[in-house]
Structure formats: structure tokens, C-alpha cells
Amino acid sequence: MEKKLYVVGMGPGHVDMMTGRAMEVLKSVDTIGGYTTYTDLIRDFFPDKEWISTGMRKEIERCRACFEEANKGKKVALVCSGDAGVYGMASPVEELAPEFPEVEVIVVAGITAACSGAAVLGAPLSHDFCTVSLSDLLTPWEVIEKRLQAAIHGDFCMAIYNPSSHKRHDYLQKACDIMLAAGASPDRKCGIVRNIGREGEEGIVLTLGELRDTQVDMFSTVFVGNSNTKIINGRLVTPRGYSI
Amino acid sequence: MEKKLYVVGMGPGHVDMMTGRAMEVLKSVDTIGGYTTYTDLIRDFFPDKEWISTGMRKEIERCRACFEEANKGKKVALVCSGDAGVYGMASPVEELAPEFPEVEVIVVAGITAACSGAAVLGAPLSHDFCTVSLSDLLTPWEVIEKRLQAAIHGDFCMAIYNPSSHKRHDYLQKACDIMLAAGASPDRKCGIVRNIGREGEEGIVLTLGELRDTQVDMFSTVFVGNSNTKIINGRLVTPRGYSI
Numbered sequence: 001m002e003k004k005l006y007v008v009g010m011g012p013g014h015v016d017m018m019t020g021r022a023m024e025v026l027k028s029v030d031t032i033g034g035y036t037t038y039t040d041l042i043r044d045f046f047p048d049k050e051w052i053s054t055g056m057r058k059e060i061e062r063c064r065a066c067f068e069e070a071n072k073g074k075k076v077a078l079v080c081s082g083d084a085g086v087y088g089m090a091s092p093v094e095e096l097a098p099e100f101p102e103v104e105v106i107v108v109a110g111i112t113a114a115c116s117g118a119a120v121l122g123a124p125l126s127h128d129f130c131t132v133s134l135s136d137l138l139t140p141w142e143v144i145e146k147r148l149q150a151a152i153h154g155d156f157c158m159a160i161y162n163p164s165s166h167k168r169h170d171y172l173q174k175a176c177d178i179m180l181a182a183g184a185s186p187d188r189k190c191g192i193v194r195n196i197g198r199e200g201e202e203g204i205v206l207t208l209g210e211l212r213d214t215q216v217d218m219f220s221t222v223f224v225g226n227s228n229t230k231i232i233n234g235r236l237v238t239p240r241g242y243s244i
Numbered sequence: 245m246e247k248k249l250y251v252v253g254m255g256p257g258h259v260d261m262m263t264g265r266a267m268e269v270l271k272s273v274d275t276i277g278g279y280t281t282y283t284d285l286i287r288d289f290f291p292d293k294e295w296i297s298t299g300m301r302k303e304i305e306r307c308r309a310c311f312e313e314a315n316k317g318k319k320v321a322l323v324c325s326g327d328a329g330v331y332g333m334a335s336p337v338e339e340l341a342p343e344f345p346e347v348e349v350i351v352v353a354g355i356t357a358a359c360s361g362a363a364v365l366g367a368p369l370s371h372d373f374c375t376v377s378l379s380d381l382l383t384p385w386e387v388i389e390k391r392l393q394a395a396i397h398g399d400f401c402m403a404i405y406n407p408s409s410h411k412r413h414d415y416l417q418k419a420c421d422i423m424l425a426a427g428a429s430p431d432r433k434c435g436i437v438r439n440i441g442r443e444g445e446e447g448i449v450l451t452l453g454e455l456r457d458t459q460v461d462m463f464s465t466v467f468v469g470n471s472n473t474k475i476i477n478g479r480l481v482t483p484r485g486y487s488i
Contacts, residue, residue, distance in 0.1 A: 019255065084363060091370030091371075097479070109359040115353040118351075126334060147398040149398070150397045235349075244340060
């Protein structure tokens with residue numbers, strides 16, 4: 001197909017955390033769409049583009065606007081923070097694709113916060129891990145609760161996305177209580193990373209008991225180790241099982 | 245600290261799937277270490293480096309050799325396929341770090357197969373997901389079994405790493421049987437991606453029942469959808485929950 005819509009993961013923020021392929025795609029397109037906060041991060045690097053920016057909670061309108069531009073013959077990229085797939089726009093774009101049969105969808109992966117945040121802390125996700133989003137805008141809280149329990153029962157390491165927002169300031173505390181009730185020790189090793197890959201990046205390590213009583217903001221990603229996770233030299237490390 | 249050891253995720257294979265930051269680090273170092281298969285992929289792009297290559301099952305020797313070079317004052321990068329953290333070398337490096345107190349460890353994230361493979365198939369990991377490795381070299385099979393069960397109980401999407409090897413040709417079949425016994429439908433939507441980001445890349449979608457009876461090779465990553473995952477236009481798509 002000649003008409004193309006790229007869904008591009010731009011990584012945590014700075015353009016140097018994009019892949020070469022993502023950069024080439026963005027250079028090659030006519031139009032870049034995305035959530036305003038993310039398009040603002042890269043606007044200066046691509047001065048000659050047309051832009052489709054929309055605010056929060058306008059996700060489907062944004063995807064549809066990008067498809068419509070592509071359908072007119074423009075080469076379009078829709079950018080997502082982190083990866084294009086992980087809590088990104090690849091999914092709604094693929095769901096809308098049957099409405100635009102002449103447009104080919106191409107997904108370009110990026111570094112998701114689980115990986116970029118883990119690198120700041122050390123190696124917390126070095127064994128089987130899962131991601132859980134605490135946002136209940138699109139997911140019933142009962143499903144989130146079930147997943148937190150299952151993650152503890154399976155002794156997975158975890159990356160917790162969307163741990164807080166203005167309306168959900170106590171969700172991380174609730175999540176910690178669920179994990180503790182599911183059998184996680186209050187000594188379980190955890191971490192928080194703020195502003196991954198952006199100005200003000202900072203990581204801290206703490207226990208699950210301490211995490212329960214810590215307020216995090218919406219620019220944070222939270223990490224919960226498995227039962228073997230250690231703090232070594234101030235770094236959060238999940239052993240893979242080698243004899244060291 | 246002036247002495248530095250970088251642990252660098254090089255993504256799925258081609259250098260264009262590395263981040264700009266990973267590329268800059270590799271250009272800046274004196275010495276690049278890694279598993280021979282991975283260093284061979286990038287050797288031509290960095291002609292002026294010293295190399296520390298070792299074969300399979302020599303992971304700790306490789307990490308230690310990189311630390312020793314860094315301790316002599318060389319700037320060293322240890323490369324990993326995919327991400328540096330996810331089943332990568334960041335963890336053993338962080339475990340060894342206390343033996344080399346003058347060497348600063350810096351982890352540089354890369355695109356893990358969960359994300360790069362998902363992009364080939366569509367958007368299979370667009371809701372909470374987990375990764376499970378079927379390799380029992382370092383993990384007891386009972387732990388792997390427990391995690392597969394927990395992943396189904398929590399209705400996570402899944403990326404299955406190391407689904408097969410010469411000695412473990414029936415492990416994926418065993419894993420599918422565990423997931424089916426834990427309540428997953430044989431109609432659950434799944435996918436396989438081979439040679440992600442390399443020559444011969446190919447993805448197929450199929451059901452869990454079909455996956456059970458499919459032989460995959462060691463260059464494959466397997467995806468298992470959650471109970472809502474669909475096949476749309478031949479693409480594997482997990483809805484995020486938007487009204488489309």
C-alpha cells in the first residue's frame with residue numbers, strides 16, 4: 001500500500017533515546033500527530049512538519065485525524081511516549097484500521113518506561129516481570145486488583161505505570177495494601193523513578209512498606225522487586241540466578 | 245567516578261533499532277564486550293574498537309573481563325541483545341559491582357523483544373502484560389509453571405522468551421498445556437515472531453490450541469493475548485478499552 005500511518009514509540013523523552021529507525025521515520029513523514037505534551041518535546045527537532053496535536057482524553061479523535069491525513073495521501077506518524085504498543089496508541093490505531101483499508105499501519109517500537117526506568121535504578125526487571133497500570137479510566141479496579149494479586153502469587157517483578165493522578169492520589173497506597181495482603185513482605189525491595197529520560201530524572205530505592213506511605217506524582221514509574229530482589233550499592237537488582 | 249562500565253541494550257539486531265544514546269556510547273568507548281553472536285552483528289560499524297567476545301554460558305567470565313578492562317582505565321561497553329535489563333547482563337554486572345568499587349556502572353536501555361516483536365504482530369501487549377522465560381537453566385521449572393499459571397489467572401498478555409532450544413524442544417507445548425489447564429481458552433489469540441529486526445523477520449498469528457502443536461525455534465518470541473485479544477486484518481491486537 002502506498003498510504004502509510006506509522007505509530008512511533010519515542011522513548012522516555014529526549015530524542016537521543018529514540019531509535020535510529022524512529023528518527024528516520026519522523027524525518028521522512030509530512031505530518032506528526034500526538035498528545036501535545038509529547039509533540040512539544042520533539043517539535044524543535046522537526047521544524048518543517050505539519051502537526052496534529054490534541055490534549056488528554058482525545059485519543060481516538062487523534063488516531064482518526066491521523067488516519068484521515070494519511071488517507072489524503074500525506075505520510076503521517078503518530079508519536080507515543082515510551083513504546084508504541086505498551087499502553088500506547090498502536091492498539092486503537094489497529095482497531096480503527098478496518099475503516100481505512102487503503103492505509104497501511106506500521107508500528108515502530110520504542111523504549112517503554114519499564115526498561116528506561118529500570119536502567120536508572122539498576123536491574124530490577126532482570127527476571128520474569130509484569131507491567132500493571134493503576135489507571136482505572138479504561139480498566140475496572142477489580143481487574144487491576146486481580147492482576148496485582150496474580151503478580152505477587154507468581155512472584156513477578158513489576159513495573160507500575162500511572163501510579164497516581166490528581167483524582168487517584170491514594171491508588172498506589174491501595175495497590176501496596178493489595179500486594180501486602182497477597183503475601184508480599186513489607187521488606188520487599190522497591191523503587192521509584194521520576195521524570196525518566198528528562199530534566200530532573202531521579203530514582204530512589206525503598207521497601208514495599210515504605211512505598212505504601214510515599215506519595216508519588218504522575219511523572220513517576222514504580223518498581224516492585226520479586227522475593228529475591230536486593231539492594232546492592234544503592235542499586236535495585238533482581239538476580240538472574242547466576243553463581244556470582 | 246572516572247572508570248566506567250556501560251551495559252548497553254542494542255535492541256533486536258540491526259543498528260537502526262539502537263537508541264541514539266546507545267550508539268553514542270558505543271562510539272565513545274575503547275572496548276566492546278559481548279556474546280559473540282551479538283558482537284558480530286555490530287563489529288563492522290565500530291572498526292576501531294578492542295573486543296571482548298565470549299561464547300554461550302560464559303556470562304560471568306564476560307562481565308568480569310569487562311570490569312577488569314574498565315578497572316585498568318579503559319572505557320568499556322558490554323552489549324546485550326534487546327534491553328540491558330530484561331534477561332540481560334545489567335543484573336550480573338550490578339551483582340559483581342562491589343568487587344570493583346572504582347568502576348561506575350551505567351545501564352543504557354534498549355528495545356526488548358516483547359516490544360520489538362509486538363510491533364511486528366500489531367499491538368498484542370497493549371494492556372497489562374508479563375514476560376516469562378521458558379529457560380530452566382537458571383530457574384526451576386516449578387517457578388516457571390507457577391508464573392504461567394499466575395499470568396493466566398491475572399489475565400495478563402504475555403511475551404514468552406526462550407520458548408525452545410535443542411534440549412527443550414517440547415517446553416512450549418508443556419507451557420501451553422499449563423496455560424490451558426489454568427483456564428485459558430484454546431481459542432486464545434497468540435502470535436510467533438521469528439528473527440525480530442533481522443533478515444528473515446516473520447510473524448504469524450494463531451490460537452493457543454494451534455500454538456500448542458507448533459514447533460518454534462530458538463530465534464522465536466511467542467505472544468499470548470489476554471481474554472480480550474483479537475485478530476483484526478490479520479494483526480494481533482489487545483484493546484485498551486476505548487470505545488472505537
